[in-house]
Amino acid sequence: MADKTAKLHLNGQDYDLPLLSPTKGPDVLDIRKLYGQADVFTYDPGFTSTASCDSTITFIDGDKGELWYRGYPIEQLAAKSSYLEVCYLLLYGELPSPTQMEDFRARVTRHTMVHEQMHNFFRGFRRDAHPMATMVGVVGAMSAFYHDSTDVNDEWQREVAAIRLIAKLPTIAAMAYKYSIGQPFVYPSNDLDYASNFLNMCFSVPAEKYEVNPALARAMDRIFTLHADHEQNASTSTVRLAGSSGANPFACIAAGIACLWGPAHGGANQACLEMLREIGTVDRIPEFIARAKDKSDPFKLMGFGHRVYKNFDPRATVMKESADEVLDLLGVGDNPTLQVAKELEKIALEDEYFIEKKLYPNVDFYSGIILEAMGFPTAMFTPIFALSRTVGWIAQWKEMIGDPQNKIGRPRQLYIGSDRRDYVDLKSR
Numbered sequence: 001m002a003d004k005t006a007k008l009h010l011n012g013q014d015y016d017l018p019l020l021s022p023t024k025g026p027d028v029l030d031i032r033k034l035y036g037q038a039d040v041f042t043y044d045p046g047f048t049s050t051a052s053c054d055s056t057i058t059f060i061d062g063d064k065g066e067l068w069y070r071g072y073p074i075e076q077l078a079a080k081s082s083y084l085e086v087c088y089l090l091l092y093g094e095l096p097s098p099t100q101m102e103d104f105r106a107r108v109t110r111h112t113m114v115h116e117q118m119h120n121f122f123r124g125f126r127r128d129a130h131p132m133a134t135m136v137g138v139v140g141a142m143s144a145f146y147h148d149s150t151d152v153n154d155e156w157q158r159e160v161a162a163i164r165l166i167a168k169l170p171t172i173a174a175m176a177y178k179y180s181i182g183q184p185f186v187y188p189s190n191d192l193d194y195a196s197n198f199l200n201m202c203f204s205v206p207a208e209k210y211e212v213n214p215a216l217a218r219a220m221d222r223i224f225t226l227h228a229d230h231e232q233n234a235s236t237s238t239v240r241l242a243g244s245s246g247a248n249p250f251a252c253i254a255a256g257i258a259c260l261w262g263p264a265h266g267g268a269n270q271a272c273l274e275m276l277r278e279i280g281t282v283d284r285i286p287e288f289i290a291r292a293k294d295k296s297d298p299f300k301l302m303g304f305g306h307r308v309y310k311n312f313d314p315r316a317t318v319m320k321e322s323a324d325e326v327l328d329l330l331g332v333g334d335n336p337t338l339q340v341a342k343e344l345e346k347i348a349l350e351d352e353y354f355i356e357k358k359l360y361p362n363v364d365f366y367s368g369i370i371l372e373a374m375g376f377p378t379a380m381f382t383p384i385f386a387l388s389r390t391v392g393w394i395a396q397w398k399e400m401i402g403d404p405q406n407k408i409g410r411p412r413q414l415y416i417g418s419d420r421r422d423y424v425d426l427k428s429r
């Protein structure tokens with residue numbers, strides 16, 4: 001309920017607009033009745049000032065650099081929790097009891113294999129396909145394999161779809177990778193934890209024994225946790241919009257994966273590492289900084305800036321610590337790409353342009369460095385983001401479907417095209 005209102009004075013009339021108060025964050029002006037009452041739309045390309053829904057899942061304070069999942073700060077979850085526990089928290093709203101955790105782990109674990117017929121589906125792709133392209137196709141195709149969890153009006157089917165997606169995305173991402181390098185698919189190992197199983201499916205081969213390094217598995221798990229949700233970002237809003245029409249959950253998550261792929265969003269981790277390699281040596285950094293500042297050059301420093309964080313990205317702080325640990329562990333701290341990254345970070349943080357525009361390294365700046373050190377090719381960076389974010393997408397989708405206020409998403413526009421005109425026959429033009 002709104003206890004405050006704002007007044008809009010327009011064309012000689014006054015309109016009361018309710019102000020909704022959140023648990024945290026700025027008040028929200030409720031304009032739902034505005035068009036009906038005043039015959040005007042609001043205009044907000046890029047949704048820089050628009051709340052598209054209410055949500056209880058994730059909170060971000062961009063000025064303070066805070067990120068909470070269900071009220072728990074990301075730093076505490078990254079240090080003390082595990083990705084599967086975070087999945088439970090995001091999906092059900094509370095941290096699990098030991099029995100609930102065991103039950104959830106068992107349910108997810110039992111769904112890690114994909115339908116055997118799906119192997120043939122993978123084989124239809126070209127070997128040089130980007131794993132994100134394969135994932136968009138294969139995850140969308142899950143609705144052709146799992147008919148018993150596509151009815152969005154059945155709460156049980158929604159639950160089964162959520163578990164299937166969380167369980168199978170690592171398998172699908174690893175299969176996309178194995179296919180692209182011509183190695184045999186590795187089946188999931190249910191005796192391993194979630195992150196170790198993923199590493200095993202990516203890096204083991206039938207011909208050799210492979211032991212997952214527990215420290216790397218922990219770092220992998222933390223990467224999953226840090227990417228698990230991020231309120232109404234572009235891909236999550238895409239999932240919600242697709243879901244608002246009643247589309248099945250697999251189709252909605254495929255839409256989210258497609259949106260995430262873009263270099264301004266999840267594709268930035270790959271783009272960032274490619275940029276670091278292109279810079280190559282520390283002495284070339286000023287040239288790239290100058291390009292980033294040049295208005296006539298579309299180049300941006302990948303891994304810098306964020307729509308919401310204007311102080312620092314709390315995920316980047318944790319990721320940076322993790323990067324240092326992993327590089328030390330693997331003894332690759334003096335790798336040239338890393339040297340460029342460290343120097344670029346230092347120079348950009350001291351540069352007036354970046355300070356004035358509040359551009360800080362974001363999560364993608366450091367995640368690529370860790371993933372490269374672990375042995376992942378750049379093309380796998382965004383698929384790893386996608387598999388981590390799946391729980392956030394599905395939690396947000398479930399929240400939306402369960403909301404009695406849910407309506408199909410249908411923005412309006414400011415039409416600036418031609419006025420009405422009459423068709424002219426081809427021969428008369």
Ligand code: CMC
Pocket residue numbers: 233263264265266267268292293299300301302303304305306307308357359362363364
């Ligand atoms: N390098 C150079 N200049 C930048 C950068 C950058 N990375 N980011 C923003 N700016 C400038 C931009 O040109 C603009 O300048 P002006 O005010 O003079 O026009 C100003 O800073 C504000 O930027 P914006 O593009 O209006 O901000 P936005 O909120 O629309 O975009 C962003 C946010 C993340 C898309 C953008 O900062 C960007 O493209 N960064 C590089 C890509 C990247 O790292 N993306 C990952 C984001 S975090 C993970 C995720 O969400 O998936």
